[in-house]
Amino acid sequence: MKKIYIILVTIVTLGMTSSCSDYLSIDKYVNDMLTLDTVFLRKNYTEEWLWNTYSYLNNAGAEIANKGTNCFSFASDEAIFGDWWPRCRIYQNCEYTANDGYEDRWGHLYQGIRRASIFIDRVEGCPELGNSEIEDMKAQARFLRAYFYWLLIKQYGPVPIMPEEGQDVSLSYDALAVARNTYDECVDFICREMTQAARVLPVTRNASRWGQATRGAALAAKAKVLLYAASPLYNGNTDLKSLTDDQGRELIAQTTSEEKWAKAAAAAKDVIDLGMYELLTVKADETTVLPPPNIPSSTIPYPNGSGGIDPFKSYQQCFNGEITASKNPEFIFTRQSYTGSDLNDIAKHAAPRQMNGWNTIAATLKQEKAYLMCDGNPITSPSAEYPYRPKEFSLSNSDYPYIGANVSLRYAYREPRLYASLAYNGCVWENGSTTETQKIGLQYFYYKNDPSGKRLSEPDFYLRTGIGVKKYYHPDDSWNTGGQLKYKVEPTIRYADVLLWYAEALNELVSGQTYQIPSYNDQTMIEVKRETGSIESGRGMRYGFSRVRFRAGLPDLPDAVYADYESFKKELKRERQVEFFLESSRYFDLRRWKDADIEEGAPVMGLNVDKNNSDEQRPLFYEERLAEMPKIFLPKMYLWPIPKGELKKNKKLTQNPGWEK
Incomplete structure (x- = not known):
């Protein structure tokens, strides 16, 4: 069988010019195969291919970016973009459609998937690379391919997993069409890829290689994927029963599985047990505003309390460029913009x-x-x-x-x-x-x-x-x-995320059952159950949650809150809202929790900006009122519409519920 990977290769730049419509377009690529063979004979071209594959994490692949690239932080209930640019208003008011191309990452990410698949298939044929180089680079490409799929399912729900071995160019376009996999199938594929990559990737990179995939990045991405899979949107969500493939197969699991939460907790613990990461802290000095003395933990040295650190600077400097990404112990995976x-x-x-x-x-x-x-x-x-x-x-x-x-x-x-x-x-x-x-x-x-x-x-x-x-x-x-x-880099996955994922997943294990989950290397079993735990024990909800609170200069939660499922869940959600403000987390958190209809359905409230600074009007500025931003939430907004052009080209694709076909 003759195989074809849909890509347009330019030897000098290794640039990408194909659009999402080209996935099923075959003929024009046949003549590129000899050129493709030539690329992977040279080390420098092979390396450039991989670096270019990383570039698909930027621009349309970015998760935290400006208004023209990524508006998810401004489409939720945490912030609004108010200038002449209409896109954020369009999102807030559900004025977007499957036709207009807004936030259309579908084609961009599948291009990245294709590049990664080609690399995985061909890198072993490069005679100028040593075995260890090949294994590392192949694992990086495997990580990237899995991460591109993750970005797709986070936005669109279940997507087609493309054949790794390529496709037979002699088949008709209809025969080349690929149906959507179930969400759980997508998750299983991504997690297998991340696990395989983690077993090969190094635990750290030097500063010149910062931003390349590491073992921690693969394991943290896996933990995030499993947490979303365990969350209510995808775990027994009967509201999405109508989401099926072209044969009527349900794509979202209709029964709830607590074990999914156990797997998410174990995956987060895999990252913790690497011992490679910690929350960024800045030592206290004479300018530090110390936590209130009536907080018992305020004088206990961090991480058992807030003593010895400056909570304000510790949080501020995590994001503002004061500390370079390679020296930030909290950054597990970051993106670098080419322009910064x-x-x-x-x-x-x-x-x-x-x-x-x-x-x-x-x-x-x-x-x-x-x-x-x-x-x-x-x-x-x-x-x-x-x-x-x-x-x-x-x-x-x-x-x-x-x-x-x-x-x-x-x-x-x-x-x-x-x-x-x-x-x-x-x-x-x-x-x-x-x-x-x-x-x-x-x-x-x-x-x-x-x-x-x-x-x-x-x-x-x-x-x-x-x-x-x-x-x-x-x-x-x-x-x-x-x-x-x-210069600042995107804090794509932070250790604070991992700690709170761990605490959240443990809280959901309400049956009282203890689970034994294999670690990523299959050498040990990770025991997970709902337990308060402690920092000293290195396990439990308190271990994950309190470290984030202490870094913020706040006291730990009382035992009674940890003991009560609903009370802790409420605190966890508030903590994530504050800790990950403007990091594109809130938009997706509200969806995976199935809280978006309530939280995003409420009007945007603000202060009375029509009041001036006169003695009479100054206090009135703080009157609460509706902001000048229309806001609604419709059930279909839980998932993004698949672009209509993709539905026309791939007849087996089905549209997400509520969106035009």
């Missing part, structure tokens, strides 16, 4: 107009309220020592930690992650690298007619909720004269 602009583009769109920012990315009021008080109490039930006083204002720059003068006390005594993530009304933007010294360290307000508020002269450039965003901003970042920007 994606996260800085987010920062620029969040920055005030006087800094030459666009002043358009706004956090929702729901997101602001999710941040706890500094002693761990919610704003709805604060303590007497650390009250929540939204109707009062600070009088000087030294009244309260973090906030300056004339700032609403709704922002006083809040947990450090709020100050590292949100740009509240009256926030200081450091603007440290500009040569315009008069613009360094200024306080910015979002009142109507203020330079960064709602103004008739620039009707698109204001914060629709009155709550700004500071995540991904470095104090030295500046877009003014002489300004420079810190």
